[in-house]
Amino acid sequence: MSTVDLVIKGGQLSDGRKVDLCISGEKIVDVTEKFVGQATSTVDAQGCIILPGLVDLHTHLREPGREDAETVLSGSRAGAKGGFTALSAMANTSPVADTAGVVEQVYRLGQEAGLLDVFPIGAVTQGLKGQTLSEIGAMADSVAQVRVFSDDGNCVSDPLVMRRALEYIKKFGGVIAQHAQDPRMTVGSQMNEGAVSSRLGLKGWPAVAEEAIIARDVLLADHVQSRLHICHLTTAGGVEIIRWAKARGINVTAEVTPHHLLLTDDLASSYDPIYKVNPPLRTQRDVHALREALADGTIDIVATDHAPHPLEDKECEWQEAAFGMLGLETALSIVQKTMIDTSLMNWDQVAERMSHAPARIGGYIQQGQKIAVGSNANLTVINPTQSWRVDRDLVLSNSSNTPYHGHELPGVVLHTFYKGKQTLNNGAMTDKEKM
Amino acid sequence: MRHLLSIADVSKAEAISILDTANELARVSEGAVKKLPTLRGRTIVNLFAEDSTRTRISFEAAAKRLSADVINFSAKGSSVSKGESLKDTAMTLQAMGADAVVIRHSASGAAQRLADSQWMSGSVINAGDGTHEHPSQALLDAFTIRKHLSLGKSDLEGISVAIVGDVLHSRVARSNVLLLSKLGAKVTLVAPPTLLPVGVETWPCTVSYDLDAVVPFVDVVMMLRVQQERMTDFYFPNAREYSRYFGLNTDRMKVMKSGSIVMHPGPMNRGLEISAEVADSARSVITEQVTNGVSVRMAILYVLLTGGALEAGMN
Numbered sequence: 001m002s003t004v005d006l007v008i009k010g011g012q013l014s015d016g017r018k019v020d021l022c023i024s025g026e027k028i029v030d031v032t033e034k035f036v037g038q039a040t041s042t043v044d045a046q047g048c049i050i051l052p053g054l055v056d057l058h059t060h061l062r063e064p065g066r067e068d069a070e071t072v073l074s075g076s077r078a079g080a081k082g083g084f085t086a087l088s089a090m091a092n093t094s095p096v097a098d099t100a101g102v103v104e105q106v107y108r109l110g111q112e113a114g115l116l117d118v119f120p121i122g123a124v125t126q127g128l129k130g131q132t133l134s135e136i137g138a139m140a141d142s143v144a145q146v147r148v149f150s151d152d153g154n155c156v157s158d159p160l161v162m163r164r165a166l167e168y169i170k171k172f173g174g175v176i177a178q179h180a181q182d183p184r185m186t187v188g189s190q191m192n193e194g195a196v197s198s199r200l201g202l203k204g205w206p207a208v209a210e211e212a213i214i215a216r217d218v219l220l221a222d223h224v225q226s227r228l229h230i231c232h233l234t235t236a237g238g239v240e241i242i243r244w245a246k247a248r249g250i251n252v253t254a255e256v257t258p259h260h261l262l263l264t265d266d267l268a269s270s271y272d273p274i275y276k277v278n279p280p281l282r283t284q285r286d287v288h289a290l291r292e293a294l295a296d297g298t299i300d301i302v303a304t305d306h307a308p309h310p311l312e313d314k315e316c317e318w319q320e321a322a323f324g325m326l327g328l329e330t331a332l333s334i335v336q337k338t339m340i341d342t343s344l345m346n347w348d349q350v351a352e353r354m355s356h357a358p359a360r361i362g363g364y365i366q367q368g369q370k371i372a373v374g375s376n377a378n379l380t381v382i383n384p385t386q387s388w389r390v391d392r393d394l395v396l397s398n399s400s401n402t403p404y405h406g407h408e409l410p411g412v413v414l415h416t417f418y419k420g421k422q423t424l425n426n427g428a429m430t431d432k433e434k435m
Numbered sequence: 436m437r438h439l440l441s442i443a444d445v446s447k448a449e450a451i452s453i454l455d456t457a458n459e460l461a462r463v464s465e466g467a468v469k470k471l472p473t474l475r476g477r478t479i480v481n482l483f484a485e486d487s488t489r490t491r492i493s494f495e496a497a498a499k500r501l502s503a504d505v506i507n508f509s510a511k512g513s514s515v516s517k518g519e520s521l522k523d524t525a526m527t528l529q530a531m532g533a534d535a536v537v538i539r540h541s542a543s544g545a546a547q548r549l550a551d552s553q554w555m556s557g558s559v560i561n562a563g564d565g566t567h568e569h570p571s572q573a574l575l576d577a578f579t580i581r582k583h584l585s586l587g588k589s590d591l592e593g594i595s596v597a598i599v600g601d602v603l604h605s606r607v608a609r610s611n612v613l614l615l616s617k618l619g620a621k622v623t624l625v626a627p628p629t630l631l632p633v634g635v636e637t638w639p640c641t642v643s644y645d646l647d648a649v650v651p652f653v654d655v656v657m658m659l660r661v662q663q664e665r666m667t668d669f670y671f672p673n674a675r676e677y678s679r680y681f682g683l684n685t686d687r688m689k690v691m692k693s694g695s696i697v698m699h700p701g702p703m704n705r706g707l708e709i710s711a712e713v714a715d716s717a718r719s720v721i722t723e724q725v726t727n728g729v730s731v732r733m734a735i736l737y738v739l740l741t742g743g744a745l746e747a748g749m750n
Contacts, residue, residue, distance in 0.1 A: 190543075198634030199443075201543040201567030201609060206633070270551065271544030315522055315552075317542035319565070 003038040004029055005420065011045030011381060013371055014347035021050060023377040026420040031373060043415055043422075045381050049347050052355040053085025053116075053378030053418065054332065055367050057148070057177070057255060058231060058303035060324070061087065061118070062398075063109060064102070065094025070308040070398045072109035072118055075328070077431070078306070078397040080115045080423040082328040083380035083413040086359070086367045087116060088303075091123040092153040098123035098134035100142035107144035115423045115431065119364060122146040124165045124176060128154045133165060140172045147363040150177035152231055153278070155213060157183050162217060166226040175253075175361060177229040178217050180238070181279065185209035190319055192265040192280045200268060202318065205280045207235040214238050218245035218252050229361055230254040232305050234279045236289035243298045253361050255303040256290050258327055258334035263287075263403060273314045273321030274403050277307070294353060295344040301358045304331045308399030326402040329395055333409035336384060341410055381415035388412050396429065438550045438559040439735055442570045442613035450614060451589050452744040454578050457727070457734035459745045463500060464730055474503035474740055480533040481507045482524065483562075485541045489701055489725065490562050490571075494537045497732035503740075506531070521545060525554035533557045535740055543567035558739045566604045572700055573610035575731040576657065577618055579724050583696050584654050592619035597649045598640075599625040599681060600659030600708050601670075603632050607700045608659060612640050625649050627681065629670040646681055651690045657698040658683050658709045674707055684710040688718060696720045 004022040012018050013031075020035035021028065056079065062070040070078075072089070079087050089106050091097035097106060103120035110118020122139040126132045128151045139146040149169060156162045156178060165176050186209045191197050193204025214230055218241060221228035233239065233254045242254045259277065264284050267275040275281060293299040307324025314321050335354065339345040345353075359368025369375040387410045392400040416424035423430055436449060445453075463471055479498040483491050491507065498505045508528070521540075528536055535558040538546050543565030550559040563569040577591065584594050596615050602608045602624050615622050622640035624631065635642055643649050650656060661677060671677045678684075683697065691697075697709075697718045705711045714721060738744055 193633050195634035195637040198632035198637065199609070201565055201606060203566075204633055271547045272551070312520065316520055317540070317545045317548055319542045 003040070005039070006041050006043065007035050007039040008043045008045045008050065008379070008381065009035070011048045011050040013050055014351040021371070023417065023420050026377055028371065028373055028375045028377050031371065043381070045415070047385060048381045048383045048414060050371065051083070051347065051351050051380045051382065052368055052371055053380050053416065054083045054354045055086040055358040055362070055364060056084055056304050056306070056328065057088045057301060057358040057362055058152070058305045059087040059089055059328065060092070060305070060307045061089040061106070062093065062308060064105065068310050068398065072106060073113040074396065074398040075306070076110065076113040076115040076118065077429055078328040078395065080416045080418070080429065081396050081413065082330065083332050083382060083416050084328060085116045085378040085380070085416065085418045086364055087118050088148060088362060089118055089120045090152050091121050091150060092128055096123050096127050097121065098126050100135060100138040103139050103144040103146050104142050116418050117364065117367060119148070119362060120144045120146055121148045121150050121177065124149045124151045124156050125161060130154060130156055130158055130161060133161070133168065136168055136174070137171070140174060147172070147174045148177055148229070149174060150179065150231065152177065152179045155179050155181040155183060157213070159216060159220065163220050163224060166221055166228065167224045170226050173363065175227040175229050177231050178213065179231050180210045180213035180217070182209040182212055190276070191268045192282045194265065194283060196265045196268060200271070202268065207237055207282065210235055210279060211237040211241060214241050218242070218250050221252055222248070222250045226251065228252045232257050232260065232279055232303070233290065233299060234260050234282050234286060236286050239289045239293040239298055243293070246298065253300040254298070255301045256294055256299045257305045258302060258331045259325055259403060261287065261290055261294070261338040262334055268318070271318045273316065273318050274325065274401060276318060276321050276323055277325050278323035291338060291342070291344055294339065295349070301353050301361065302331065302335055303358065304328050308397050309401050310399060314401050324401070326395060326397050326399060328397070330390060330402065330404050330409060332380070332382060332413055333388070333411045336411035337409060340384065377417050377420040379417040380413060383412045383414055384410065386412040436739055439570050439739060440547045440550055440559065440561045441568050442573055442610045442617070445570070445614070447590070447617050450574065450577070450618060453574055453731070453734045453738055454581060455589070456737055456745040457578055457730040460733040460737065461727070461730040469500050470502060471500065472502045473737060474498065474501040477503045477534045477740060478532055479503045479505050479535045479537065479736065480528050481505065481537045482528065483507070483509050483539045484545070485539050485563070487539050487563065490539060493725070493728040494562060494732050496729045497736055500729070500733055501736055503736070506533070521548065522552070522554050525549055525552065529555035529557070535560060535736065537562045539563045541565055560735060560739065563606050565606065567606050568610045569606040570610045571728070571732055571735055572607050573614040574735065575724060575728040576611055576698060576700070577614055578727050578731050579698065579720055580620070580655055582727070583720065584694070590618045591615060594655065595621045595623070595653040596655040596657060597623045597625050597653040598657045598659065599646060599683065601630045601661050601665060602626045602635070602659065603630045604662065604665070605659050611657065612638050616640060623649055623653065625681065627671050630665070646687065650687050651692065654692060654695050655698060656683060656691065656695065660700070660702065661704060661708050678707055682708050682710065683713050685712045688713050688716060691718065698724060700724070
């Protein structure tokens with residue numbers, strides 16, 4: 001009889017198989033109908049779904065520079081709580097992650113936190129200014145081995161700069177993650193332009209400002225035969241363009257955030273900036289289109305765009321407030337609510353959209369592996385029949401700007417395993433002693 | 436009613452009751468002693484975070500005629516980035532014991548933020564928030580229209596109103612479309628397509644790009660101010676072209692219906708959206724709007740702070 005470090009008993013894989021899953025060291029060592037050997041510890045997963053550890057391709061960890069909003073450690077804890085085993089730290093920190101030094105610092109902080117993999121994203125242009133390419137090669141060759149480059153928060157709006165960036169990253173198989181927002185069409189914009197903005201007197205953010213950039217960039221990616229990823233798609237029109245581009249064989253992938261799968265622009269009627277986000281919440285019609293596109297694979301992944309902000313940046317007038325909302329701790333529940341409980345997707349598709357595909361796009365070969373013997377033991381265990389009430393005072397993030405405060409959400413993430421180590425046990429962090 | 440934030444929150448009956456109360460209070464303003472003791476001992480703060488002379492002094496006169504204590508608080512550009520936050524300002528006013536705050540602010544929704552927050556407990560009166568609403572202006576406009584054209588009815592059924600100009604950036608237009616249509620008037624917006632918001636088709640009004648096609652058929656022509664900064668943002672080629680197509684001049688005034696009136700919320704750009712001849716003509720009720728503004732604002736303060744309307748003959 002073999003002895004393993006840990007057995008997860010009676011859980012259901014995303015394909016429906018009910019298994020006992022054994023872990024030794026950092027690896028999955030057995031996936032069997034009934035484990036009969038010895039295990040040092042046992043986790044009961046009856047009634048739960050076991051997913052490959054979730055991978056977020058779009059996270060704002062705010063360190064360095066805005067540690068009052070989030071740190072790599074606090075963001076890692078929020079990630080583990082939400083079932084993530086890998087995050088991608090966006091480059092819009094202070095200083096900007098546009099040099100090898102900064103990405104290596106963020107990478108090292110992630111290692112020190114040790115709760116999940118933190119993969120830094122490098123800025124496309126120096127200072128996110130859209131004018132001069134940052135040291136893309138140096139970041140790619142650094143310890144952090146950056147493969148994803150983005151000016152997120154800003155759009156790489158100059159078509160020539162975008163073309164050069166797309167070409168340059170072919171050298172090492174990188175990808176440009178574009179924040180699609182035409183800056184001229186969105187000067188001072190506050191929310192989706194439509195019936196609600198007309199009534200509220202808030203400056204409109206037209207869908208076309210997003211769609212025009214997506215259309216331009218898929219054509220550029222086609223022309224230079226490079227790889228493009230569209231961040232946080234929000235419009236029905238954007239979905240159509242991506243669908244067209246994929247049909248044409250263009251190497252483009254796209255993400256949608258959990259909040260754009262659920263929330264709509266009428267929430268701005270409260271003028272509560274908790275609902276102020278970039279890109280803005282759109283209409284019900286857009287929400288339907290995004291859900292369908294995620295289900296049929298036009299949209300490849302769910303990414304959180306987790307954007308922590310301190311209280312004072314949200315406790316003010318709408319137009320003065322910061323853009324962004326928390327996402328890590330609620331992402332899987334929102335996906336269950338909008339995609340599983342509506343029968344639009346099954347758990348296999350959730351595993352694909354939230355683990356396998358984002359790892360593939362980011363080039364994270366240690367992440368998003370199939371649940372099989374020999375794979376890294378990065379796992380998330382969710383009980384889909386339980387529900388929970390979101391409380392902004394209980395989030396692990398340093399910030400509390402969740403739009404779901406008071407919402408009852410389906411699906412409780414009970415356990416997270418990162419490289420064989422349990423980071424979340426029965427909903428509680430295992431690293432309490434460190435705090 | 437506890438606050439006055441948006442006309443959307445005001446029912447037709449409540450609006451009529453404010454207009455009726457204003458009617459009664461107007462008689463006070465006509466007397467030798469222009470003062471009622473109703474709000475003696477109550478404190479009303481005029482929080483003006485944006486320049487405005489006429490609205491502030493109108494509210495100040497209204498509060499003083501009801502014997503309230505008035506504090507004027509000018510906090511230009513109150514924002515996190517520029518100085519004291521709205522929250523800190525509100526908590527300061529709360530600590531001073533303000534019973535009501537009349538707020539003018541450059542941010543749409545600022546009045547609602549103040550009312551919905553736990554920062555202060557008094558009534559909040561929106562005296563213009565960004566490009567959102569200006570409900571007291573709409574009420575004084577409705578009061579003025581009713582006085583001239585309703586033939587003794589309490590609402591505005593059957594009256595047609597054209598609102599002309601920069602609708603996109605106008606809080607006066609937003610409040611007036613809601614209120615006038617609520618009171619039964621037929622509202623037509625007239626503007627170049629660039630100065631109408633996307634989504635205007637969901638508003639309770641019709642839209643025209645042709646002032647000449649509308650002017651002969653309406654009872655009220657309400658002109659909106661065109662701000663200087665619109666000239667530089669491609670909304671129209673230049674001031675002369677705007678004036679040619681959307682300005683109210685004597686030629687256009689000549690074809691107006693008999694008995695129809697010309698309104699403007701002020702301040703006017705004479706020679707741009709309205710010619711001097713029209714502004715000073717017999718059809719113009721522009722200065723009367725200012726007079727009525729005080730009575731209507733008295734009524735708003737009266738209804739919000741005493742919790743009831745003033746019945747006819749109570750004084």
